[in-house]
Amino acid sequence: MAKRIVIDPITRIEGHLRIECEVDKGKIVNAWSAGTMWRGIEKILEGRDPREAWIFTQRICGVCTTVHAITSVRAVENALKLEVPMNAQYIRNMIIAAHGIFDHIVHFYHLSALDWVDIVSATKADAKATAKLAQSLSPWPHNSHGNIKGIQDKLKSFIATGQLGVFGSGYWGHPAMKLSPEVNLLAATHYFQALDYQRRINKVVAILGSKSPHIQNLAVGGVSNPINPDSQSTLTLERLFYIKELIDEIGAFINDVYMVDVSAVGAFYADWTQYGAGVTNYLSVPDMPQDTTGTLFDLPGGYIPNGDVGKFENIDSFGADLFKNNVKESVKHSWYEGEWDRHPWEEETVPKYAERQDDGKYSWVKSPTFKGKPAQVGPLANVLAMFAAGHGPTKKHATRVLDLVSQLAGTKVGLGALHSTIGRHAARAIRCAVLNDVLQKQWQGLVDNIGAGDYTTFNEPVFPKGEIRGVGFHEAPRGVLSHWVVIEDGRIKNYQCVVPSTWNAGPRNQNDELGPYEASLIGNPVADPEKPLEVLRTIHSFDPCLACAIHMLDSDRNEIVKVRTVI
Amino acid sequence: MNSGESGEEKTLNILVLGVGNVLLSDEGVGPRVVEGLSNGYQAPHGVELVDGGTMGFDLLPYLDERTHLLVVDAVNTGKEPGHTVRIKLDDPASFFRTMVSPHQLGLGEVLGVAAMTGNLPPSIVVIGIEPASLETSIDLSPVVEKKLPVLIKMVVDELKSLGIILKPTSDA
Numbered sequence: 001m002a003k004r005i006v007i008d009p010i011t012r013i014e015g016h017l018r019i020e021c022e023v024d025k026g027k028i029v030n031a032w033s034a035g036t037m038w039r040g041i042e043k044i045l046e047g048r049d050p051r052e053a054w055i056f057t058q059r060i061c062g063v064c065t066t067v068h069a070i071t072s073v074r075a076v077e078n079a080l081k082l083e084v085p086m087n088a089q090y091i092r093n094m095i096i097a098a099h100g101i102f103d104h105i106v107h108f109y110h111l112s113a114l115d116w117v118d119i120v121s122a123t124k125a126d127a128k129a130t131a132k133l134a135q136s137l138s139p140w141p142h143n144s145h146g147n148i149k150g151i152q153d154k155l156k157s158f159i160a161t162g163q164l165g166v167f168g169s170g171y172w173g174h175p176a177m178k179l180s181p182e183v184n185l186l187a188a189t190h191y192f193q194a195l196d197y198q199r200r201i202n203k204v205v206a207i208l209g210s211k212s213p214h215i216q217n218l219a220v221g222g223v224s225n226p227i228n229p230d231s232q233s234t235l236t237l238e239r240l241f242y243i244k245e246l247i248d249e250i251g252a253f254i255n256d257v258y259m260v261d262v263s264a265v266g267a268f269y270a271d272w273t274q275y276g277a278g279v280t281n282y283l284s285v286p287d288m289p290q291d292t293t294g295t296l297f298d299l300p301g302g303y304i305p306n307g308d309v310g311k312f313e314n315i316d317s318f319g320a321d322l323f324k325n326n327v328k329e330s331v332k333h334s335w336y337e338g339e340w341d342r343h344p345w346e347e348e349t350v351p352k353y354a355e356r357q358d359d360g361k362y363s364w365v366k367s368p369t370f371k372g373k374p375a376q377v378g379p380l381a382n383v384l385a386m387f388a389a390g391h392g393p394t395k396k397h398a399t400r401v402l403d404l405v406s407q408l409a410g411t412k413v414g415l416g417a418l419h420s421t422i423g424r425h426a427a428r429a430i431r432c433a434v435l436n437d438v439l440q441k442q443w444q445g446l447v448d449n450i451g452a453g454d455y456t457t458f459n460e461p462v463f464p465k466g467e468i469r470g471v472g473f474h475e476a477p478r479g480v481l482s483h484w485v486v487i488e489d490g491r492i493k494n495y496q497c498v499v500p501s502t503w504n505a506g507p508r509n510q511n512d513e514l515g516p517y518e519a520s521l522i523g524n525p526v527a528d529p530e531k532p533l534e535v536l537r538t539i540h541s542f543d544p545c546l547a548c549a550i551h552m553l554d555s556d557r558n559e560i561v562k563v564r565t566v567i
Numbered sequence: 568m569n570s571g572e573s574g575e576e577k578t579l580n581i582l583v584l585g586v587g588n589v590l591l592s593d594e595g596v597g598p599r600v601v602e603g604l605s606n607g608y609q610a611p612h613g614v615e616l617v618d619g620g621t622m623g624f625d626l627l628p629y630l631d632e633r634t635h636l637l638v639v640d641a642v643n644t645g646k647e648p649g650h651t652v653r654i655k656l657d658d659p660a661s662f663f664r665t666m667v668s669p670h671q672l673g674l675g676e677v678l679g680v681a682a683m684t685g686n687l688p689p690s691i692v693v694i695g696i697e698p699a700s701l702e703t704s705i706d707l708s709p710v711v712e713k714k715l716p717v718l719i720k721m722v723v724d725e726l727k728s729l730g731i732i733l734k735p736t737s738d739a
Contacts, residue, residue, distance in 0.1 A: 040703030041590060041703070043703060044590060044703065044704070044705055056590065056705070059588060059589055059590050059620060059621070060590065065620070065622070106624050110624065110680075154683075158683060192683075192684070195627070195680065195684060198624060199627060199628050202625060202628070214618070214620055214622075
C-alpha cells in the first residue's frame with residue numbers, strides 16, 4: 001500500500017513549495033510539486049514605464065534581487081535594440097559573477113550541506129584526525145588543529161545550552177547520514193568559515209551596486225556608476241583594487257575549500273549519483289556579454305536534449321531565435337483561467353483557484369517547456385552546456401572535481417555521474433570556480449577599458465510609438481531566468497517572468513509530463529516516511545527558491561511547517 | 568566588518584531594520600516605515616535606517632557591532648488588522664517561525680546564525696502590525712496605511728527611550 005507524504009513548505013528560502021510523494025516499498029513512485037503562492041508582479045507592471053520595471057522586479061524575491069534587476073533591463077534593451085557600453089557590461093558582469101558566487105557558497109554550506117552533514121556527530125570527532133585529513137586534501141591555511149578544535153568547542157558549548165538554533169530541526173542521527181564524525185567536523189568548520197567568505201564576496205556587489213541589499217546602479221541602457229579615476233565619490237582605482245583583493249580571497253576559498261568539500265561529500269555519498277536525475281533535457285543561456293550588442297559571451301549556454309552532450313545546440317546572442325521561439329508555458333495544471341499553452345508574450349495572468357487535484361490543477365507555478373518538452377535548468381544544465389561548447393575553464397574545474405571524487409571514492413567517476421542529486425552539487429561548485437575566473441577577467445576588462453580612457457556607462461533609451469517586444473535572459477544561480485516584455489507607446493503592456501524555479505518546480509505540462517522536481521524524485525529511497533530526508537536532499541539539490549517572497553512573523557511561535565504522512 | 572566611523576561615541580549603535588516584501592501589500596510595511604523615517608527625519612550618529620526587503624544572509628553584516636536592533640515587520644498577532652505590537656525579544660531565534668529544515672533562510676535564521684557567531688545585538692525589539700492584506704499590490708491596505716504614522720512614532724519613541732532624539736527634516 002503506497003503511503004503519501006506531504007511536505008509543506010519545503011523551500012529554505014522565503015516562498016512556498018509543497019511536495020507530495022507516494023512511497024511504496026521504501027521508494028518514491030509518484031510526486032507532485034506545487035508552488036502555493038501566487039506571484040503577480042506582471043499585474044503590478046502593466047501600464048508602467050519600462051525604465052523602472054527593474055526596480056520592482058528586484059523585489060520579487062529575497063535572494064534573487066540582482067538577477068531580476070539585470071534581466072529586466074536586458075529585456076527592455078532587447079525590445080529597443082539598445083546597445084550597452086562596455087563599462088556597463090563589465091560592471092554588470094562583475095555584479096552577476098559576485099552574486100552567483102555568493103549564492104552558490106551559501107546554498108552549499110548553509111542551505112543544503114546539513115542534508116548530508118550531521119552537526120551533532122561532529123562534536124564526537126577527533127579534532128586532530130580531522131585536521132590531518134583536511135591537510136591531506138587541501139593547502140587551505142585555516143585547516144589547522146587549532147581552527148578545527150575551536151569550532152568543535154563552539155559547537156559543543158552551543159549544543160550544551162540546549163539551543164541548537166539554526167541546527168535545531170535537522171535530522172540528526174538519521175540512518176541516511178553516513179559521514180564519519182571527522183568529516184562532519186571538517187564540513188562544520190567550513191560552514192563557519194563560509195559565513196565569513198560569503199560576506200566578503202557580497203561586498204563586491206555592494207560596492208558596485210551602490211547599495212545593498214538592493215542594488216541601485218542599474219539603468220535601461222547601462223549603469224549609473226559614474227567613472228572618474230580622479231574623483232573620490234565615483235568608482236575609483238582604490239575601490240577597484242579593493243574589489244580585486246576580495247576576488248582573490250574568495251577564489252582561494254572556492255578552490256581550496258568548496259571544491260574539495262563537495263568532492264568529499266560526493267565521494268562518501270557515491271550512491272546518490274544513482275538518484276535524482278529526473279528530466280535530462282537541459283537548458284541554459286549564454287552570459288557575461290563581451291560586446292555592446294550581446295553577440296559575444298564569456299560563458300556559453302544552450303540546449304541539450306535527453307542528456308546527450310553531443311546534441312548540444314548553442315544559443316548565440318541576446319534574443320537568439322533558438323531561445324525566443326521555443327519557450328512556452330502551460331496552465332493546464334496551474335491555477336489560472338483556461339487550459340492554454342502559450343508563448344510568454346501571448347500570456348495572461350488571471351488566477352483561478354480550484355480544489356487541488358492530482359490529475360487536475362494543483363499549483364500556482366506554470367509549466368514551462370522548451371521545444372515542447374520539460375527542461376531542467378541550473379548549474380548542472382549550464383556546466384554541461386559549457387562543457388559541450390568546449391569552454392576551457394569549465395573543463396579544467398570539472399576535471400579537477402571528478403578526479404578528486406574518483407580518488408576519494410576509489411573508483412573512476414565520469415561526467416555521467418553529474419546527472420544526479422549529488423551531481424547538481426558538484427556542478428554548482430564547478431560553476432562557482434568558473435565564475436571566479438570570469439570575475440577576474442571582467443575586472444581586468446573594466447580596468448583596461450577605463451585605462452584606455454573610456455568612461456561611458458550609459459546610452460539613453462528612446463521609446464518609439466507603437467508596439468515593441470523584447471526578451472532578456474540571464475544565467476542566474478538557479479538557472480535560466482527570462483523576462484518577456486511587450487511595450488506599447490513607451491508603456492508596459494505585458495510582462496512575464498519565466499524564472500528558474502518555474503522551470504524546475506513546474507507541475508505536469510500540457511502533455512502531462514512530469515516537471516523536473518517531480519521526475520527527479522521518482523525512484524528515490526525513503527528510509528523513514530516521517531523524516532523524509534531523502535526528498536529534501538533531491539529537491540534541495542536544485543536550490544529551490546520560489547520567486548514570491550513572503551515572510552511574516554508569528555507572535556505565537558506557531559509551527560508552520562508540516563510533514564504529514566497520509567495512508 | 569566595521570562599516571565606518573569608530574571612535575569617540577561608541578556607546579550606541581542602533582539598526583532600525585524594516586523587512587518585508589513591498590509587492591505584497593501589508594507584507595511591505597517594514598520597508599514603508601523605514602522609508603517614512605528616512606524621508607521625515609534625520610538619523611543622528613549611532614542610528615542607521617535600513618530597508619532590508621526580503622533579504623536573508625545579505626543582512627548579516629548589518630548586525631555587526633550593534634547595541635540595539637529594532638525590527639519593523641508585519642506580525643501575525645491573531646488580533647484585528649491594524650493591531651500594533653511592541654515585543655522585546657528575549658529568545659530571538661526561536662521567536663521567528665520554525666521551518667522544516669535547519670536552514671530555511673529568513674530573519675529567524677539570520678538571527679540564529681548571528682547568535683552562533685556572537686554577532687547578535689544584545690537588545691532586540693520588534694515593532695509590528697497585524698496585516699489586513701497580503702495581496703499582490705504595491706499599496707498598503709487602508710487600515711495599515713492609516714497606522715503608518717503610529718508605527719513611525721513607535722520607532723521614534725523607542726529611540727527616545729534610548730536617549731536618541733530624531734529631528735524631523737522639516738525642522739532642519
